[in-house]
Amino acid sequence: MSCQPSASVPNFVYGTAWKEELTPALVKLALRAGFRGIDTANQRRHYFEAGVGQGLAAAYRDGFVTRADVFLQTKFTYHPGQDHRLPYDPGAELPDQVAQSMASSLEHLGTDYVDSYVLHGPASNYGWSDADNEVWHALKKERDRGHTRFLGVSNVSRRHLEQMEALHSELPAFVQNRCFARLGWDRDVRAFCREHGIGYQGFSLLTANLEILHHDFIAALAKRANVTPAQIVFAFARAIEILPLTGTSSEQHMKEDLASSALKLPEDAVHKIEQLAG
Secondary structure (H helix, E strand, O other), X not given: OOOOOOOOOOOXXXXXXXXXXXXXXXXXXXXXXXXXXXXXXXXXOOOOHHHHHHHHHHHHHHOOOOHHHOEEXXXXXXXXXXXXXXXXXXXXXXXXXXXXXXXXXXXXXXXXXXXXXXXXXXXXXXXXXXHHHHHHHHHHHHHHOOOEEEEEEEOOOHHHHHHHHHOOOOOOOEEEEEOOHHHOOOHHHHHHHHHHOOEEEEEXXXXXXXXXXXXXXXXXXXXXXXXXXXXXXXXXXXXXXXXXXXXXXXHHHHHHHHHHHHOOOOHHHHHHHHHHOO
16 A cells, blocks of 8 residues: 555646657646646547656656645546457456556556546446446455545546446546536536536547637636636636636747636526536
8 A cells, every 4th residue: 555645635736748859848837837636537549648747747846746735536448449469368357457457557657656646537428337347346445455545537428437336336426527618518417517526527628619619708707807718718627517627839828827726707697607517
């Protein structure tokens, strides 16, 4: 069991998907800007997890963060979600794949534990499967071994979560979903999370909602508060209990995004934004 001190859950997470060779430098830049949550996955198709580890190591060497300062989250990804660069033996049983993927992640990230270990997505869009049960049990074993503090699931529907609950399974500490305004900012899943004390992490808050980002109402709020439309969206997200992720490659945007933590929107503005496209 790890005896390392543990970071608290931050109010903003830096996402590292699709950064490729820029990953080490951007992770270091995000940490220097003030991010204390880093999200990655052991899925080389979309993430360069070893590059995240390189960025972390550089930040540790420069002394502006320690491992204990950083909330570090990674994921187990099923074979169909991977390319040929697999972090496990595809012929192994699922529990062994989970253990191999975790061991690989810990090596990539230069640590003996992560703060959150997430199932990247269920095996089926239609429901929580026997394979998901098997993997979830294996994730819990990784926690028992001290390799993670929390467990999560990503890219899930309310149906998935209700089926987990019906099986008397332990529910996740976190759900991480792409968040569309046109779907009420994932209203149904957020409601389930609120009812069950699950932390909801939202990604693609900007890129999935360009019509909101450029909406006249958002522009007016931003002008009145002397902030950017992106800052309004992130402040709104927190107001409806979404822990936001951002993947910006701009240092200026990193600083602006973090500054949104101090921005409080009036309740009527929050309600209006929630209804804009939902």
